[in-house]
Amino acid sequence: MLGKLLKYEFRATARLFLTFYLALIVFALLNAFFSTELLVKLEGSLVHLHLAGAPGLLYLILRLLYFALVVGVMVMTLLVMFQRFYQSLLGDEGYLMFTLPVAPWQHIVSKLLTALVWTVASSLLALLSVLIITTKVDLRLAWPGLSSAIGALLHNFGLAGLFLLPAITLAAAIAGILMTYAAITLGHLSTRHRMAATIGWFFAFQLAFIGLIIALLVLLLPGLIEKYDSATTPALFFQQLALQFFLLPSLALGALSFWLTNFILNRRLNLE
Amino acid sequence: MNNAILKCENLTKKFGPVTAVDGVTLSIPRGRIVGLLGPNASGKTTLLKLCNRLLTPTAGQVSIAGHAPGVETKKLVSYLPEKHYLNEWMRAADLIEFFGDFYPDFNRERAYRMLEKLALNPRDRLKTMSRGTKEKIQLSLVMSREAPLYLLDEPIGGVDPAARDYILNIILENYNPRSTILLSTHLIADIERILDHIIFIREGRVVLNKTVDEIRAESGQSVDSLFREVFKC
Known part of the structure; x- marks a missing residue:
């Protein structure tokens, strides 16, 4: 289906x-x-x-x-x-x-x-x-520029980092779309002022997302810096940052939004 | 009643302070054509939407062939809403394809036959059609399913008397004696001849639930005159 x-x-x-x-x-x-x-x-x-x-x-x-x-x-x-x-x-x-x-x-x-x-x-x-x-x-002319950009990314963030970047972008996009779906669905629950409620929920989700990132930074960044020693390359440090502070919050809020939207459409649907 | 295709138990729906459906308990058997009759704003549309789970009940339950509304019951119910719900950019043929794709009981041949009778070109886009034509297409699609339960909300509400006959004929021609049709209307005289069973609803409550034969035998009246008596303003 x-x-x-x-x-x-x-x-x-x-x-x-x-x-x-x-x-x-x-x-x-x-x-x-x-x-x-x-x-x-x-x-x-x-x-x-x-x-x-x-x-x-x-x-x-x-x-x-x-x-x-x-x-x-x-x-x-x-x-x-x-x-x-x-x-x-x-x-x-x-x-x-x-x-x-x-x-x-x-x-x-x-x-x-x-x-x-x-x-x-x-x-x-x-x-x-x-x-x-x-x-x-002449698109071939673009190749030197693109390859040097990829080279710079590889140098700074490592091979895993190179894959992490699209993964983070994709996760952030998925989370953003799902949070907006949840805001629309929650806004639809209001009997009056649906648009205002949707916009309110939208900002609430965005704030929650930023709040989660800040909370994680406050809680986890000191530990990460402490572990930062001569063995830690900048690339590895970036990978840790990306994974803990952007990928995980995106996945967490994306999953929560999906669950909420699905719950409301399943159990609280009211098409008037 | 084990034979019931549709059951409502103490079904209630409130919209803020307004109670649209108020403690409705019903059991509708298979193989009937049932008229859900009541004046405007009596709760007919809300009741049918509750049966389709387009609205969530405030209290009470609906069951269709013994199941709570869900994916399984949606396979059993062919619903005609009072709204125009089809995609304007689609052609009639696209819609037949769409219904055929999603409903295993959809009969494509029957749908094309109905369009032919309506003298409609399946390649025409919906947005080029009049409101009445769109309503006929909607009904043709809904009646092209071979479902055990049809829920038709005001199938003759928005069309002229000639089209009403056409629609009633569509319903009768495609009616399978094992299926049940529950149709809501306030135009009783037009529809009386096809009904087996009557439910009167007022202010969200069932005020009468009888077979047409019982009504005629008990009151000696037609359904239309009984309706006028019950709902006298």
Whole structure:
């Protein structure tokens, strides 16, 4: 059943995302070509005339549109993930979703996985569009920069650290999405001022997350520093930090949020 | 009654200070067409939503074929809500696919046959259709399941009299004598001819629960005139 839910969730969202991604790539290509043209002209003698004239204006407009699109894709990714959760489970569509022979946890997981895939895709597409512009479409040019960045990460954080970074980012994203789902579901329990209640719960979760990290730092950091001796490499120290102070709180609050959301959808659902 | 497909025991739902369903105890056997009749705001929709667990009861219990509402009971219940709950971006054919994917008892052929009768193109998107058409599609999907229990909330509420006949025919044509249909309405005269059993509900309470034959024999009245008498303002 989870597979079927995922299929329909992707179908419901794909058209919007793919249209935005296509526009993003088209505008990145346009920006790459137009800036190339501008660079060629920079070597000539009539630079200022071109910049002030129509090509300069076009270049500026294209750049602005591109930036607007990057911001638009990010905002849309966030909005759609929460709007899908609210509308399809707690809005009118919930009448259909909650009469399907599917357990509530499967609904939560299907929304979460879809949201994660689109978040990763939107981030990668934004990065790709930047690379298209900076390398003037010759993506091979990006490799030296990327490999030196990876080298620096490897040097500073170690091989385990290199894997820890994406793991932390992913865990933080999962926790963030689940905390917002829990805030929406808890907010929906209020009979009045649902929006205000949702926003209140959202900030309560964020505060709890930060509070947990601070509490862990206060409790555990002295011990970690004490153990820091000549045998501890900075890479190892970072790995400990990442694991204890970011990965674990993300997992803990993510799990709590999931449990709460599932409990309410199972035992306290009220679609009015 | 072991044969009961739907049982409610002391079922109560409060919304703040308002009691929408008040201590309802019912047992509905298999193989009946039951009318849940009452004026507006009498608790009909709330009762059907409680049976589907779209609302959590304040007190009391619901059981469907002996099970508390959950994944298992959702396989048994085909529910038509009073709301429009389908995805606007989908085509009628997508919806048939969707229902077929999730409900093992969904009969695709029957659904396509109904669309054909409605002269609807399965490739049309929902957002291009009128409200009445969407309601007919919704009902066609719900009646294309071969479920032991149908819960239909105001299936004829929003459509014109000609469409009412069409809908009642759909219900009768697709009705399996082993199944039970519980349908709510306040338009009694239109629906009386298909009902076996009547439940009157007022202010969240069951005020009458009898077969149509019993009503006719005891009061000598039609259900419609009895309704007017019971719910006189």
